[in-house]
Amino acid sequence: MVDTAPFDVISAGLAEVHGQFLPVTDGEVASYIPKLALADPNDFGLALVSMDGHRYQAGRSQVPFSIQSVAKPFVYALALAELGLDEIHRWVGNEPSGDAFNAISLERGTGRPANPMINAGAIATTDLVPADSPEERFARVLEGLSAFAGHRLEVDEEVYRSESATGDRNRALAYLMHAAGSLRTEPRAAVETYFRQCAVRVNTVDLAVMAATLATGGVNPVTGRTVVPERVAVQVLAVMATCGMYDAAGDWLVRVGLPAKSGVSGGLAAASPGRFGLACYSPPLDPTGSPVRAVAALREVSRRLGLHLMQPPAPGPATVTACTTAEHWPPAADRPPQERELLARGARRIALVAARGELDFTAVERVLYALASVAPDRPGWLVLDLAEVMWVRPTARTMLTAALARVTAAGHRVCVVTGAEPYGHGELTTGAEVRGSRADAVAWAEDGLVGESAGLRKSTD
Ligand code: GLN
Numbered sequence: 001m002v003d004t005a006p007f008d009v010i011s012a013g014l015a016e017v018h019g020q021f022l023p024v025t026d027g028e029v030a031s032y033i034p035k036l037a038l039a040d041p042n043d044f045g046l047a048l049v050s051m052d053g054h055r056y057q058a059g060r061s062q063v064p065f066s067i068q069s070v071a072k073p074f075v076y077a078l079a080l081a082e083l084g085l086d087e088i089h090r091w092v093g094n095e096p097s098g099d100a101f102n103a104i105s106l107e108r109g110t111g112r113p114a115n116p117m118i119n120a121g122a123i124a125t126t127d128l129v130p131a132d133s134p135e136e137r138f139a140r141v142l143e144g145l146s147a148f149a150g151h152r153l154e155v156d157e158e159v160y161r162s163e164s165a166t167g168d169r170n171r172a173l174a175y176l177m178h179a180a181g182s183l184r185t186e187p188r189a190a191v192e193t194y195f196r197q198c199a200v201r202v203n204t205v206d207l208a209v210m211a212a213t214l215a216t217g218g219v220n221p222v223t224g225r226t227v228v229p230e231r232v233a234v235q236v237l238a239v240m241a242t243c244g245m246y247d248a249a250g251d252w253l254v255r256v257g258l259p260a261k262s263g264v265s266g267g268l269a270a271a272s273p274g275r276f277g278l279a280c281y282s283p284p285l286d287p288t289g290s291p292v293r294a295v296a297a298l299r300e301v302s303r304r305l306g307l308h309l310m311q312p313p314a315p316g317p318a319t320v321t322a323c324t325t326a327e328h329w330p331p332a333a334d335r336p337p338q339e340r341e342l343l344a345r346g347a348r349r350i351a352l353v354a355a356r357g358e359l360d361f362t363a364v365e366r367v368l369y370a371l372a373s374v375a376p377d378r379p380g381w382l383v384l385d386l387a388e389v390m391w392v393r394p395t396a397r398t399m400l401t402a403a404l405a406r407v408t409a410a411g412h413r414v415c416v417v418t419g420a421e422p423y424g425h426g427e428l429t430t431g432a433e434v435r436g437s438r439a440d441a442v443a444w445a446e447d448g449l450v451g452e453s454a455g456l457r458k459s460t461d
Helices: 009-021 034-038 068-083 085-091 119-128 134-149 157-166 168-180 187-198 204-215 230-243 246-255 292-305 337-345 361-374 394-409 438-460
Strands: 045-050 055-059 200-202 260-262 267-272 276-281 320-325 350-359 381-392 413-417 433-435
Touching: 009 045, 009 055, 009 292, 034 157, 045 204, 055 204, 068 085, 068 119, 068 134, 068 187, 068 204, 068 230, 068 260, 068 267, 085 119, 119 134, 119 168, 119 187, 134 187, 134 200, 134 204, 157 187, 168 187, 187 200, 200 204, 204 230, 204 267, 204 276, 230 246, 230 260, 260 292, 267 292, 276 292, 320 361, 337 438, 350 361, 350 394, 350 438, 361 381, 361 394, 381 394, 381 438, 394 413, 413 438, 433 438
Parallel strands: 350 381, 381 413, 413 433
Antiparallel strands: 045 055, 045 276, 260 267, 267 276, 320 350
C-alpha cells in the first residue's frame, strides 16, 4: 500500500498547531451547567474538512461533547431556509450586541434580541423553526443538525437534564421576550427545546464537517447533500463573522478574520468560505466564554494560511496572452494574391486578444481593456481566444456577455474561440460566432474582410 502520509501536509500542520498550544493551560472549564464541569481540561482536538469532503484531524478530535452554542448558526440556517431573512429579521436582529452571550440584549420597545448568536436570539430562532409541537420542532432541529454533520446525532440526556435543572437565566430571558411579544410560543417549552439543542452530542470532526457545509455554500462535502441554499449559507456566515464570538467578535474579526462560533463546552467552529471547515475542542474558556486553546489555534491557522476574509486574493498569472491585429501576422499563404493584398490593406481591422486561466472581475477587465486597445476605429472583426480559459466565474460571465452585446451593437463582428472543452463559455457567446480553434476564427475574420472588400469593389466597379 502507498504511504500517503508524506503527502498529507494538512494533518502534519494541524499536528504542529496542536503541539504548539497543548501546553497552554489558561482558562476555566464552564461550571454553571454542572455536567460541563466534569470535562477533561486536557482534551484538545483539531479538525479540518476540505471542500472535497476529506477529513484531517489532530489530537483528541473524537472525544464527544455537547455542542452548546455552536448549534446556533446551524439552527439559524434552518430557520432562514424555511422563512427567509426578512421574516426572521422581524423577530431576531443582525446586530452585534457587544454583550456577553447570556446578556439581556433586547431591543427597546420590541423586545427583539440583537442577533441569533447570543442566547436570547438563539431561543427565539429555535422557536421560529416551523412545527406544530415542541417535540416536532426539536425533531426538525435534530434532523437539520444531523444533515449538517452528515450522520445521525443524538442528545446527551445528562447534559440536557443538568442544564434544564439550572437554566433559570435562560428561562428569564424567554419570559422577558414573551412578555415583550418577541417570543411566540410558551416560554418554558421554548427553552427546553433550546436546552435539548445545546445538548446535542458531537465531536471535533462533526463540527468541522458542519462548518465545511457552510463554507461550500450549503452542500455537505462529505455526503454531497444540499442542506441549505447557498444564499442562506452566505447569510449565516455573515452573522457568524460579526456576532459569532459574542463581545469578542470585533477583535476576532480583526485578528482571525473568519466567520466562527464558539460554545461553553469548548467547541469552536470556523469556516473559510470556498476552502474548508475548521473546528477545535478544548474545554477551558476565556472570560468571554470562548475556548482559550481553540481561539489561539485558529488564530494561528488563519495566520499561517493567510485566511483573513479581508485579505485580497493573490493576483492571478497574466491573463492576456495575445493582444494584436492582423498587421502582425502573415496573411494565409493559401489565399490568392488578390485576397492577400486586400488582407494586408485592411489588417488593422482584424484584432485578436487571447486570455488564459480563470476569468474573474479583474481578468475580464484586463481582457476588455486589451480588446479596446487593439479594436479598429471603424467596425471590424474581433477574435477573442478563450481556448485556454479554464473557468469563467459568474461575475466574469455577466461582464463578458454584456461587453459582447455592446461591441456587436457597435457594429463589430466578434468570434469567440472556446477550444475543445468549453468551461462555461457557452452562454457568453450570444451574438458572437464560435470557433473551436484560433486558426478557424482568424480564417473567419479574414473571409469577412475579403468578402466586404470584394463586395465594395464590385459595387464601385
Ligand atoms: N447552553 C448554553 C447556555 O445557554 C450555551 C451557551 C454557550 O455555549 N455560549 O448558557
